[in-house]
Amino acid sequence: MSIVVRTLSDRVFEVVREQILNGKLPNGEPIRQDALATELGISKIPLREALARLEQEGLLINHPNRGYFVQAMSREQVDEIYALRLSIEPPAAAYASQVATDDDRAHATQAFTALDTAAHSNLADVAVRNREFHIALVEPGRKVLTTQLVERLAVLAERYVIAHLAPAGRDARAHIEHRALFNAWLERDKRKVEKLLKEHIQGTLKDLRAQLKNGD
Amino acid sequence: MSIVVRTLSDRVFEVVREQILNGKLPNGEPIRQDALATELGISKIPLREALARLEQEGLLINHPNRGYFVQAMSREQVDEIYALRLSIEPPAAAYASQVATDDDRAHATQAFTALDTAAHSNLADVAVRNREFHIALVEPGRKVLTTQLVERLAVLAERYVIAHLAPAGRDARAHIEHRALFNAWLERDKRKVEKLLKEHIQGTLKDLRAQLKNGD
DNA sequence: CGGGGTATGATCGTCTACGGTATTCCATCC
DNA sequence: GGATGGAATACCGTAGACGATCATACCCCG
Numbered sequence: 001m002s003i004v005v006r007t008l009s010d011r012v013f014e015v016v017r018e019q020i021l022n023g024k025l026p027n028g029e030p031i032r033q034d035a036l037a038t039e040l041g042i043s044k045i046p047l048r049e050a051l052a053r054l055e056q057e058g059l060l061i062n063h064p065n066r067g068y069f070v071q072a073m074s075r076e077q078v079d080e081i082y083a084l085r086l087s088i089e090p091p092a093a094a095y096a097s098q099v100a101t102d103d104d105r106a107h108a109t110q111a112f113t114a115l116d117t118a119a120h121s122n123l124a125d126v127a128v129r130n131r132e133f134h135i136a137l138v139e140p141g142r143k144v145l146t147t148q149l150v151e152r153l154a155v156l157a158e159r160y161v162i163a164h165l166a167p168a169g170r171d172a173r174a175h176i177e178h179r180a181l182f183n184a185w186l187e188r189d190k191r192k193v194e195k196l197l198k199e200h201i202q203g204t205l206k207d208l209r210a211q212l213k214n215g216d
Numbered sequence: 217m218s219i220v221v222r223t224l225s226d227r228v229f230e231v232v233r234e235q236i237l238n239g240k241l242p243n244g245e246p247i248r249q250d251a252l253a254t255e256l257g258i259s260k261i262p263l264r265e266a267l268a269r270l271e272q273e274g275l276l277i278n279h280p281n282r283g284y285f286v287q288a289m290s291r292e293q294v295d296e297i298y299a300l301r302l303s304i305e306p307p308a309a310a311y312a313s314q315v316a317t318d319d320d321r322a323h324a325t326q327a328f329t330a331l332d333t334a335a336h337s338n339l340a341d342v343a344v345r346n347r348e349f350h351i352a353l354v355e356p357g358r359k360v361l362t363t364q365l366v367e368r369l370a371v372l373a374e375r376y377v378i379a380h381l382a383p384a385g386r387d388a389r390a391h392i393e394h395r396a397l398f399n400a401w402l403e404r405d406k407r408k409v410e411k412l413l414k415e416h417i418q419g420t421l422k423d424l425r426a427q428l429k430n431g432d
Numbered sequence: 433c434g435g436g437g438t439a440t441g442a443t444c445g446t447c448t449a450c451g452g453t454a455t456t457c458c459a460t461c462c
Numbered sequence: 463g464g465a466t467g468g469a470a471t472a473c474c475g476t477a478g479a480c481g482a483t484c485a486t487a488c489c490c491c492g
Contacts, residue, residue: 005280005454008475009268033444043476045261048445049268052225056272058361064221065444065483080361087303145274145296145372149365156361221483223445249473259447264474281454281473 009046013053020059020070021158022124031060031068058156075212078160082205085153086198089138092150094194096141097185104140105186111136112182119175123165127158133178137185137197161204164211177203225262229269236275236286237374238340247276247284274372291428294376298421301369302414308362309353310410313401316356321402327352328398335391339381343374349394353401353413377420380427393419 016036019025037047051068054060060068100108115129131154138150177200184192232252235241253263267284270276276284316324331345347370354366393416400408 007278007280007473010280030443045264045475048261049265052265052268053272056269058364062223063484064223064226066485067444076359077361080359084304084361084365087307088300091303143292143296145293146300148274149300225445246472261446282456283473 007046008042009049009053012040012042012046012050015040016047016050017054017057017059017155018124018128020054021127021155022162025070027070028072029070030066031070033067057152059159073159073163075209077156078205078208078212081153081156081160082201082208085150085157085201088146088153089134089150089201090194090197092141092143092146093134093137093185093197094190096138097188097193098190099142100140100188104136108133108136108140108182108185112178115178116175119171123162127162130161130174131155131158133182137182137193157204160208164208165204170207173203174200223262224258225265225269228256228258228262229266231256232263232266233270233273233275233371234340234344236270237343237371238378241286243286244288245286246282247286249283273368275375289375289379291425293372294421294424294428297369297373297376298417298424301366301373301417304362304369305350305354305366305417306410306413308357308359308366309350309401309413310406312354312357313404313409314406315358316404320352320356324349324352324356324398324401328394331394332391335387339378343378346377346390347371347374349398353398353409373420376424380424381420386423389419390416 016025025031031051033044033047033051037044040047051060051062055062055068059071061071062068096104111129111133115126115133118125118129131151134154135147135151139147141147177196181193181196181200184196232241241247247267249260249263249267253260256263267276267278271278271284275287277287278284312320327345327349331342331349334341334345347367350370351363351367355363357363393412397409397412397416400412
């Protein structure tokens with residue numbers, strides 16, 4: 001059992017990240033450091049460290065002497081994020097399916113059922129579970145950089161999913177896709193994992209594009 | 217002309233990064249924050265922000281309450297870095313060659329000649345020029361995330377190149393490869409760019425692997 | 433009435449000083 | 463010899479201050 005020791009800046013990083021993702025910190029708005037620090041009950045050093053990390057992650061942008069701003073969303077960025085995901089995630093998940101240990105498979109199963117049961121709560125929760133599911137498919141590959149990258153891209157994509165994808169008919173379809181994908185992964189069917197994940201990502205991108213083309 | 221306004225933490229980020237890359241901050245060693253801060257003539261606030269960024273970048277790792285450590289190099293990471301570069305950089309450069317403006321092409325030419333003329337100075341300088349050249353081939357694509365990612369991977373790769381690749385016969389071969397690649401890029405020959413860049417990256421990986429297999 | 437320069441206020445970026453706390457290491461003791 | 467305990471070290475976080483810079487509102491002048 002590994003005891004979890006985390007620095008304050010580390011936890012703030014996640015808190016602020018989630019606030020950005022679910023829109024609590026609105027889009028092009030500046031981040032008032034003193035205000036946010038007192039609101040979180042911390043001082044500015046750990047907050048600024050977290051903000052610096054988030055800029056490196058691509059969620060914030062810093063204008064010197066003017067502060068941090070939530071990175072604006074754009075259709076071009078959607079295309080870019082999903083293009084990168086398409087070239088990285090499917091082969092990574094396919095490989096991971098081959099080398100996953102029993103523990104890995106148990107963990108992935110857990111992530112899948114968590115996503116499954118969360119399917120009817122609010123969109124932000126579903127999005128987090130969805131991210132964790134995608135990561136769980138890749139992590140067993142034990143490729144640290146690749147996994148981090150998949151996570152980062154999933155986080156970036158999540159903003160768009162939360163902001164634009166009303167749980168319309170999409171819910172059901174995504175669920176079916178997830179189940180088929182996960183089954184192939186459990187069966188260690190490399191080709192099928194790669195194919196299904198590719199299609200799944202493309203499907204989500206298509207939904208997003210349709211939404212973005214409409215009223216934004 | 218864009219006036220350059222940069223925060224201290226931003227510049228420290230680059231300074232420390234270069235110190236890590238050229239081994240001035242040795243491998244598994246801890247970073248003594250107070251010492252480094254006074255050495256750089258700054259206080260710990262901007263330094264800690266820079267360190268947090270560098271951890272996000274993958275060059276450092278933080279152990280809570282014990283401090284930041286330079287991320288150890290490993291053969292597995294080399295493979296991972298180059299696998300990612302292979303799947304991202306060639307298509308990105310090929311695309312960029314198609315849409316590059318005259319300014320972009322001038323800038324790339326400049327980066328190429330800078331790499332060319334620096335070829336006989338010390339290895340660390342060459343490595344930086346090499347990185348800038350690779351970025352200049354991708355940047356005209358105007359895909360922010362992709363360019364950032366290419367840069368990040370180039371930085372991570374650079375540690376290994378500096379540490380392990382003595383400028384043996386490699387120098388000449390890399391130079392030839394660069395010229396051929398750059399010519400294809402200028403001619404907007406998409407296929408050729410992709411092919412040559414792929415081969416170039418694979419060649420470097422092969423060299424690195426050979427070195428790592430030997431006495432490390 | 434409009435525009436350019438200026439005053440003002442807010443916020444950021446950085447510094448300094450300080451205290452709490454976790455880790456490490458070493459000496460001591462059973 | 464291993465466990466206990468304590469001192470030293472360095473990290474982590476707080477608090478407050480200050481100059482620099484940006485944005486805005488104002489004022490003066492044409």
